[in-house]
Amino acid sequence: MEKVNVAVLGATGAVGRTMIRILQERRFPMRSLKLLASPHSAGKVIDLGAKTGIVEEFSPAALKDVDLVFGAVENDLAEEYAPLIQRSGALFVDNSSAFRLEEDVPLVIPEINARDIRWHHGIVANPNCATILAMMALSPILKLTRVKRMIVSTYQAVSGAGMKGMDELERQIRDPSAAPEVFPFPIAFNVIPQIGDFDENGISAEEWKMQNEGRRILHDEALQVSCTCVRVPVYRCHSESIYVETETEVSLDAIRQAAEECPGLVLNEAPYPTPKECTDSDAVVIGRLRRDEACPHGLHLWCCCDQLRKGAATNAVQIGEWAWQNGLLKKGV
Ligand SMILES: NC(=O)c1ccc[n+]([C@@H]2O[C@H](COP(=O)([O-])OP(=O)(O)OC[C@H]3O[C@@H](n4cnc5c(N)ncnc54)[C@H](OP(=O)(O)O)[C@@H]3O)[C@@H](O)[C@H]2O)c1
Structure with missing residues (x-):
């Protein structure tokens, strides 16, 4: 099969840098790799292992001959650039939340719904990192029965807010009086029950994403998701405490086997897993599996996952691999 001309958009950011590493680790069948970012980063040199790459400013001309663009920029930029990428004919695998709930954009975790990639119209969306962790963690239960309802509390690393989130934690560990700029309160030695702005019902942007994305991935309109998303002073790797109510009773041993x-x-x-030991790995690790003694269909579990890898970059690269293997690049609009 022909190799692919790849571009990473947001190549200097937390997800973009991880994406470059994962493309190399997984030996993605690349003919070329373009590193795109803002004008401010143009000319920067990025280490590509055996060689180096030079960052270019994003422009339609930079997309010439590119087959696959991995996006790792904020929503407004993804919205602005998506039509240009679609017009170029390249497939856009996007990490922002701009297109996740669009009807004609597949929202994909390859282990769960890779086949949705087949109906893309030029964009495939990567789910929210906390959603990927929860859906992957529930996959053994979903093999056995339907999940009717889930209640999730997240413990999300500062790298979820990008390079600037990690810098802020570092700065405040060194100087606890350093004023917060990225998070609404000091994050060092603290936890903050807010990720993104609150809506009129008091639901944060991150909670809203989690509440709505699972239904699309599982194709289950009746799935009920409630959550509280919390930022914790961990550099990398999100954790979640998940409570589920299943349609039928399943044994813990059946879940372990699945x-x-x-x-x-x-x-x-x-x-049990902790975020520290799961950092820099692609696995979603579950533990503390136990019954709700007050409800026969209720189960608790705990899970951790390096959200820069499986929660963002690795999931996106897996989507790219599936699209390439199935001849689904270059569909465009
Ligand atoms: N961090 C996570 O765990 C995570 C997980 C899942 C999804 N996401 C999503 O992934 C996206 C990237 O997040 P991140 O955490 O990697 O953010 P980040 O570390 O802040 O990186 C942002 C990237 O966007 C680039 N950029 C800024 N302005 C640009 C412009 N005008 N044209 C082209 N590129 C521009 C930046 O380049 P410069 O360096 O040149 O400014 C940088 O490479 C976001 O949509 C985020 O919500 C993040």
Whole structure:
């Protein structure tokens, strides 16, 4: 099969840098790799292992001959650039939340709904990192029964807010009086129950994404999701406490067995996963699996995942791989 001309848009950011690493680690079949960012980064040199790459400013001309663009920029830029990428004929695999709920844009976790990539019209959306973690963590249960309802509390790393989030934690650890610029309160030695702005019902932007994305991925309009999203002073790797109510009763042993057959998932009951040990790995690690003693269909679990990898970059690269293997690049509009 022909190799691919790839571009990473947002190549200097937290997700973009991770994407470049993952493309190399997974030996993505690249003929060329363009590194695109803002005018401010044009000319910067990025380490590509055996060689280096020079960052270019994004422009329609920079898309010439590109087959696949991995996007890692904010929503407003993704919205502005998407029509240009579509017009160029390249497939846009986007990490922002700009297109996640658009009807004609597949929202994909390859282990769960890779086949949705087949009906793309030039854009495939990567789900929110906290959504990817929750859906992957539930995959063994979903093999056995329907999940009717889930209640999630997240413990999200500062890298979820990009390079600037990590810089702010670093700065405040060194000087706890340093004023917050990225987060609404000091994040060092603290936890903040707010990720994104609140709507009129008091739901944060991150909570709203989590509440709405799972239904599209699972094709289950009746799935009920409630969550509280919390920022914690961890550099990398999100964690979640998940409570689910299933349609039928399933045994913990059946879930443990099903977990063995779920790609990308690891069960760790010795004694449980923590974000530190899951950092820089692609696995979604679950543990603390237990019954709700007050409800026969209720289950609790805990999970961790490096959200810069499987929650963003790795998931996007897997989408690109599936599209390439199935001849689905260059569909455009
Ligand atoms: N961080 C996560 O864990 C995570 C997880 C899932 C999804 N996401 C989403 O992924 C996207 C990127 O997040 P991030 O955390 O990587 O952010 P980030 O570290 O702040 O990186 C932002 C990137 O956007 C580039 N950019 C800014 N202005 C630009 C312009 N005018 N033209 C082209 N590129 C421009 C920046 O380039 P310069 O360096 O030149 O400014 C940088 O490469 C966001 O939509 C975010 O919501 C993030």
